[in-house]
Amino acid sequence: MRSVDEIVNGVLEGDTRALARAITMVENEREGYEQVLERIYPHTGxxxxxxLTGAPGVGKSTLVDRLAKFARGHGHSVGILAVDPTSPFSGGAILGDRVRMQSHSGDPGVFIRSLATRGQLGGLSRASGGVIQLMDAAGRDLILVETVGSGQSEVEIMRYAHTVVVVVIAGLGDEIQMIKAGILEIGDVFCVNKADREGSDRTAADLRMLADSCSKGWIPPVVKTQARSGEGVDQLYQAIFGHRQYLESTGDMRHRQLRSAEAGIRDIIIEQVVDRTLDLARAEQVLDELLERLTARQTNPYQAAKHLLNAYGSQILRMCEGDAE
Amino acid sequence: MERIRVLVAKPGLDGHDRGARVVARALRDAGMEVIYTGLRQTPEDIAEAAVQEDVQVVGLSILSGAHNTLVPRVLEQLRARGAGNVLFLVGGIIPEEDVEFLKSAGVHAVFGPGTSTDDIVEFIKSHVKG
Structure with missing residues (x-):
């Protein structure tokens, strides 16, 4: 096992193997992973x-592949994070997004990492934020994040992405599906992929109407693409960077940065306080006993939670102080 | 939490990947994370994917008969990237007389036609900690 120093230095030098190792460390929450993330943080941003988000089969992987190729053509280095679901039964996963990301053979300017959700909801894995920071610190100019593709509730990506592309295809649902809250609301750019399919013009027109009617400020552009042939990918790329210019010219970029910084802190507080409370209670068999009483309706969840916070709060505070030193 | 990560790859010109898919599913069902990269991968592609994905196990599926050329090339590319220490498995149509050569080249196990997927799972679990 290599030391934290070696990993951090390797990541900052852009070394592929060190980056890959660091991602594993963060994903598995191995000893030292927090130190790695702490030390690379000044080099992120x-x-x-x-x-990129959207239902399974709409062509996200192929689009990511083509966007990466386009970015390489402009001289940008690329990091790709592709998330696939973990089986709720076995805990295993088949991560198959690389099958459609084959345009970068022999190009060290494209780093692809597949992650399994490992039980996390919302279309990403718990490690996603850390992985994005590692790729950022390793000098990747553009990071493309492909979500699981379960469809309607993949809003987690908003926290990490500057631009969210919602990918749809024609024939997956009517207008009612479209105006449902959730995935369409988070789109900064809409992409109608497989645009040779019947009904694509109609889908694009519906989306345009939706885009015009709902938002204030930025009106999400609608782009038609055929990822496999590459048609429309240049327009998609331009739409993404149009959004970037918009964010940078208004206060929205700052707003997003602040929002994601707060979400980052919240995550860590939850990890430190919530996980530690439950771990301590579990270790002392207090949790088991409490759960028994809860299911027997002898107490209620609010009482139980307060009881645990009272019992372990001061101990956790001391642990946090220890970490801070 | 640690999970065993396996790259299942098909070098060379095989026309189908049914066997590789069956193995990939069996490994998933055994709780492993399987990175599958599809047909016609070059040895460089496979080694690069193994490094980027930081897998502990690489499994090649080869039906074409080109194993004696392809396998050493993949191993060479892995070693060139500092990833020569992965558990390295080969499956597919491999004649008995070639097994010795492949093992001497650095293959840890060869799984021919008729191998039970349980045996593959068992072999990986006994050699890699998840």
């Missing part, structure tokens, strides 16, 4: 992060 340079990459532009684009999220």
């Amino acid at each position: 340079k990459a532009y992060v684009v999220g």
Whole structure:
């Protein structure tokens, strides 16, 4: 096992193997992973992060592949994070997004990492934020994040991406599906892929109407693409960077940065306080006993939670102080 | 939490990947994370994917008969990237007389036609900690 120093230095030098190792460390929450993330943090904030989300089979992987190729043509280095679902039964996963990302053979300017959700909801894995920071610190100019593709609730990506591309295809649902809250609301750019399919013009027109009617400020552009042939990918790329210019010229970029910084802190507080409370209670068999009483309706969840916070709060505070030193 | 990560790859010109898919599913069902990269991968592609994905296991599926050329090339590319220490498995149509050569080249196990997927799972679990 290599030391934290070696990993951090390797990542900052852009070394592929060190980056890959660091990602594993963060994903598995191995000893030292927090130190790695702490030390690379000053070197983050340079990459532009684009999220692609949408139902399975709409062509996200192929689009990511083509966007990466386009970005390489402009001299940008690319990091790709592709998330696939973990089986709820076995805990295993088949991560198959690389099958459609084959345009970068022999190009060290494209780093692809597949992650399994490992039980996390919302279309990403728990490690996603850390992985994006590592790729950023390793000098990747553009980071493309492909979500699982379960469809309607993949809003997690908003936290990490500067631009969210929602990918749809014609024939997946009527207008009612479209105006449902959730995935369409988070789109900064809409992409109608497989645009040779019947009904694509109609779908694009519906989306345009939706885009015009709902938002204030930025009106999400609608782009038609055929990822496989590459048609329309240049327009998609331009739409993404149009959004970037918009964010940078208004106060919205700052707003997003602040929002994602707060979400980052919240995550860590939850990790430190919530996980530690439950771990301590579990270790002392207090949790088991409490759960028994809860299911027997002898107490209620609010009482139980307060009880645990009272019992372990001061101990956790001391642990946090220890970390801070 | 640690999970065993396996790259299942098909070098060379095989026309189908049914066997590789069956193995990939069996490994998933055994709780592993399987990175599958599809047909016609070059040895460089496979080694690069193994490094980027930081897998502990690489499994090649080869039906074409080109294993004696392809396998050493993949191993060479892995070693060139500092990833020569992965558990390295080969499956597919491999004649008995070639097994010795492949093992001497650095292959840890060869799984021919008729191998039970349980045996593959068992072999990986006994050699890699998840």
